[in-house]
Amino acid sequence: MTDSTRTWFISSADILGEGRHDILVKDGVIAAIGDEARDGAKDARRVDADGLIALPGLVDIHTHLRQPGQEDAETIETGTRAAAAGGYTAVHAMANTTPVADTASVVDQVWEIGRECGWVEVRPVGAVTKGLKGEQLSAMGAMANSRAKVRVFSDDGKCVSDPVLMRRALEYVKTFDGVVAQHSQDPLLTEGAQMNESPLSGELGLPGWPAVAEEAIIARDILLAKHVGSRVHVCHLSTAGSVELIRWGKKMGVKVTAEATPHHLFLTEELARSYDPLYKVNPPLRTAEDVEAVRQGLADGTIDVVGTDHAPHPLESKDCEWQAGAFGMTGLETALPILIETMVNTGRMTWADIARVLSTTPAKIGRVSTQGQGLVVGALANITLVDPSVRRIVDPATQQSRSSNSPYRGMELPGQVLYTFHRGESTVLAGELISKENR
Secondary structure (H helix, E strand, O other): OOOOOOOEEEEEEEEOOOOEEEEEEEOOEEEEEOHHHHHOOOOOEEEEOOOOEEEEOEEEEEEOOOOOOOOOOOOHHHHHHHHHHOOEEEEEEOOOOOOOOOOHHHHHHHHHHHHHHOOOEEEEOEOOEHHHOOOOEOOHHHHHOOOOOOOEEOOOOOOOOOHHHHHHHHHHHHOOOOEEEEOOOOOOOOOOOOEEOOHHHHHHOOOEEOHHHHHHHHHHHHHHHHHHOOOEEEOOOOOHHHHHHHHHHHHOOOOEEEEEOHHHHHOOHHHHHHOOHHHOOOOOOOOHHHHHHHHHHHHOOOOOEEOOOEOOOOHHHOOOOHHHOOOOEOOOOOHHHHHHHHHHOOOOOOHHHHHHHHHHHHHHHOOOOOOOOOOOOOOEOOEEEEEEEEEEEOOHHHOOOOOOOOOOOOOEEEEEEEEEEEOOEEEEEOOEEOOHHHO
16 A cells, blocks of 8 residues: 555644644645544544644655666665655756757656655756856757656756857747756856855965855846746855845846755855865855845845755765865755744844745746645645754765765754655655655
């Protein structure tokens, strides 16, 4: 028997932190909430959710699963296990794989493997340009019409720096209500860059990555999206100036959305003093003032979502000197704890806000109709139950990702996902992952 045909009774869950209610899950959907849930609970498997916050299943708009071609860092299996452990029920798998996800055959392969693994819904992201080379548009239409039904396109890891090509991409995705997710980084302004450009980079003798390299591309793309009337999504925004540009774009009515990462909400450039490439990331960790601006932008709705930019790397890519280290950090299993620490426990956001930026809105941006439906009767049973009172030391060795490059190693963070339900299937029960055959 599978959970798609099994009935679950979740008792006393604090739904969005707004009050305790019972939840009945039947045939993969939320069948009842409140008193009616108890009435239908006969023969149901029971979950005691007293003290737990109930959220809709989390949706990551920005994940690197590395497969195909980089399985030494991560696989779709290990990456989606990590996602389930972090409370996610859907992830968008970025295109910078080997081969690049720039054809229908590659995105369909990723989609199929994700479906077979069964931990979360895997939504492939298609490349904007062939081979991520920034020279010719990829087979966007074929990917949009494939089994994977790709709606998000990105050369993430590289910027679509050619304005003519970016315009054509925006025009093309408009025909099927897609979105271009831009890695905002002027390549000429960041050549050889290693960390945030600041007095600290000069002190450390590391080539700097100026804020304007990000902000110039964001401004350009906002104007292009306005001109074309298309949707553009700004990946991993990191500077105070970038936040202001998104405000400006939205005030003009441009269809622009933006994401922040957990690490840009929490960590600062000061960590570069260690010369430990664990803290090397693209875009780089910025100043404390930038972190505060990003937090404020998320709190006031300027920044639409939080995307993990989960970027696993094999040990040898991080266990080296700073200049030789790879850019990127893992984040699927720590995203919710970081949001609790920085936004909920500080009073800047409610649990309903967390559901909006980690579930409802990313599903909307990615046009994923099966996710982000909320905790309402009739919705697919994508449910995350988290204990906000727990504090745990982050130990990458105990995480589900194949790679251990977590920048939060040794830090104490709040919150533990105890239960994750994906379409009514129990992927996590009492904090333990449940394999397909045991669900």
